[in-house]
Amino acid sequence: MGAVSPPYSQRFVEEGDLAPTLTVKEWSYILGDHISYGNTKIEDTVAIFNTGAASDCINLNSDYCQVGPGECYAVQSEEEFPCKDYRRRQQIIWDHLDGQTWAKAFRRHYNRKETPVTDIRFSEAGDFRTQHDVLRVNEIARELDDIVNVYTYSASSWLDWTDATHFTVNQSNAKGDFGDRNYNVVADPENMPDDAGLWCPFDQTDRNIKCGDCRVCLEPDGPDVYIELETKTSGPGTPEE
Numbered sequence: 254m255g256a257v258s259p260p261y262s263q264r265f266v267e268e269g270d271l272a273p274t275l276t277v278k279e280w281s282y283i284l285g286d287h288i289s290y291g292n293t294k295i296e297d298t299v300a301i302f303n304t305g306a307a308s309d310c311i312n313l314n315s316d317y318c319q320v321g322p323g324e325c326y327a328v329q330s331e332e333e334f335p336c337k338d339y340r341r342r343q344q345i346i347w348d349h350l351d352g353q354t355w356a357k358a359f360r361r362h363y364n365r366k367e368t369p370v371t372d373i374r375f376s377e378a379g380d381f382r383t384q385h386d387v388l389r390v391n392e393i394a395r396e397l398d399d400i401v402n403v404y405t406y407s408a409s410s411w412l413d414w415t416d417a418t419h420f421t422v423n424q425s426n427a428k429g430d431f432g433d434r435n436y437n438v439v440a441d442p443e444n445m446p447d448d449a450g451l452w453c454p455f456d457q458t459d460r461n462i463k464c465g466d467c468r469v470c471l472e473p474d475g476p477d478v479y480i481e482l483e484t485k486t487s488g489p490g491t492p493e494e
């Protein structure tokens with residue numbers, strides 16, 4: 254029962270706004286078609302869903318982004334791999350569903366899965382665009398609290414993150430003070446201040462320890478994390494890798 258249902262996706266894209274006519278069961282297949290599991294850096298038990306493409310990211314090339322113009326690995330991967338349209342379809346789905354419906358659809362997808370699902374990672378590409386995004390992810394995390402942990406990374410420091418009471422937030426820029434920890438990109442591990450936090454184990458272990466094995470960014474408690482720019486820009490984060 255874990256098979257995807259291309260006809261639902263095709264119908265959705267071709268006919269546009271079918272939200273009022275679709276059941277939660279139908280949405281669960283559409284959602285299942287647009288959730289990936291694991292990549293070079295993330296364990297296969299982690300479900301990944303983007304609320305948009307990196308190329309459309311609200312923080313792209315702005316002062317809020319943690320990397321400079323032209324350095325975003327996720328944008329580069331969208332040029333290199335055919336994933337931009339997929340992520341744009343994810344945004345269409347995201348913009349059609351309230352939190353409760355998304356959660357109900359995910360639960361059905363989860364119940365069909367034959368392999369373990371431990372966490373949901375929101376936005377390996379793109380970023381939170383509105384306060385509604387924070388509230389919606391929080392509602393999803395609250396609804397699914399009995400089956401998965403929910404986490405994200407964000408540079409949308411202008412939003413009110415006090416609404417993120419049920420999911421883990423890694424602050425990925427140095428602006429403001431929000432979330433559960435800072436996730437810092439440095440050019441060289443030597444740039445990491447003494448006793449400032451944890452150098453990402455993915456870097457330290459030749460990429461053997463992945464997000465999911467290591468749960469620092471997935472759970473609210475834990476130190477700030479430092480990661481090398483080279484790792485950040487080399488591409489982990491694309492479904493194909």
Ligand code: SF4
Binds near residue numbers: 470
């Ligand atoms: S610290 Fe752990 S959870 Fe965070 S990015 Fe590194 S491996 Fe992943």
